[in-house]
Amino acid sequence: MQRIGKIASVGAVAVAAAFSLSACGDDSTSASAQQPSQPSAPAAPSSSAAQAAGTKGRECTADDIKTTGTFGQAPTITIPDDCDPPKKLITKDLVAGTGNGAKAGQKVSMNYSLVTWSDKQKLDSSFDRGQTFDLTLGAGEVIPGWDQGLVGIKQGGRRLLIIPPDLGYGQGGNGIAPNETLVFVTDAVTVPNDKS
Template identity: 65%
Template sequence: MQTFGRIIAVAAVGAAALGLTGCGSEDSSESTAPTTTAAASVTAPPQAGPTASKGRECGADDIGVGGGYGEVPQITIPDDCDPPKQLIVKDLVPGTGPGAAAGQQLKMNYALVTWSDKQTLDSSFERGEPFELTLGSGMVIPGWEQGLEGMQQGARRLLIIPPELGYGAGGNGVQPNETLVFVTDRL
C-alpha cells in the first residue's frame, strides 16, 4: 500500500509543473468550480463499455461513514448515483477552536476510498501514523487544500474530491480520472 505522503509529494511536483506551464490557475477561495489542467485531456483506460449515468450525482448524505472521531472509519459508496463533479465538504463531528487557515501546520488522520472500486487505497488510521502538512503550501492535492480550510481541531470531515482537484491523470495507485473519498480527523 502506498502512503498518502508519498502520493502527495508526486502530486505537488506535478501541480507545480502544470502551474509553470500556465495550464490553469489555483483559486484559494472555497469555490468548488473545477480548474482546467492538462489532466482534462487524459483519456481513461479502456473499460468494458461506457459507464451509464445513474441519473443523479451523489451528495455527502449518500456516503455512509461508520465510526466516530479517532476510530478507523468505514466508508460506503453507493451504487445508485454518480460521483459528484464538484468538491463536497461535510463536517461529520464538530471540533473546537479556530478553523484551519493557510500557513498553519496540521496533523491529520485520514482514510482514502477510491470511487471506481470502492476500496480503501490508504489509511493513516490503520498505519498508526498521522500525516502532517502546512495548509496552503502546495504539499497536498487541491481538494485537501480547499477542503481542510476552516476545519477545527477535534473535527471529523468528509471530503469527496473530483479528479480535477485530486490526481487527475492518476499515478501512485490512483487511477486516471478517479473521484476520491476521504474521511479526515484533525488531531
C-alpha cells in the same frame, strides 16, 4: 508510507504532489469556491438516456456516502451504487471539533482513510499505520482537494471530503486510476490555536 503528499507507492496515497487545495469549512455539503461558476444545469436526463450514457442520472451528495466511527476511530466509508460521483469538491463536517478553524499557512496533523470511487475499496489509511499525516495547509504539499477541503476544520473535527479528479490525481498514478474520484474521512488531530 505517506500517500497524501506525493504518493510514493500504492500502499501510501499521500494527498498530493504539486497540487494545492483550499476549502469549504462549513458543515453542510458545499462546492469549492474556487471552481469556475457553471452555467445553469440542463434538465436531468431520463433514466433510459442516463443508462445509455453510463450514468445513474444524478450526482451523489455527501448524505449519500455512509460512514461509521467517530473522531479517533478508523472509519468505514460506503459509496452507493445508485448515483454518480460529484464533479465538484464536496465537504461535510461529521464531527464539529473545537477552537479555531484551520487556515492556509498553518501546519496541521491529520488522520485519514481513503476509498476510491471506481472500486469502492480502501486504498490508504493513516489510522491503519498508526501515524498522523502532517502538512502545511495551502502550501501545495498535498492535492488541491485537501488544501481546499480542510480549510476551516477544527481540532477534534472529522470531515468527509469527496474530491473530483481535477482536484485529486487527475490522470492517475501511484496506485490511483485516471479520472478517479477520491472519498476521504479526515480527522484533525492538531490545529494551531491562533491567538491573533
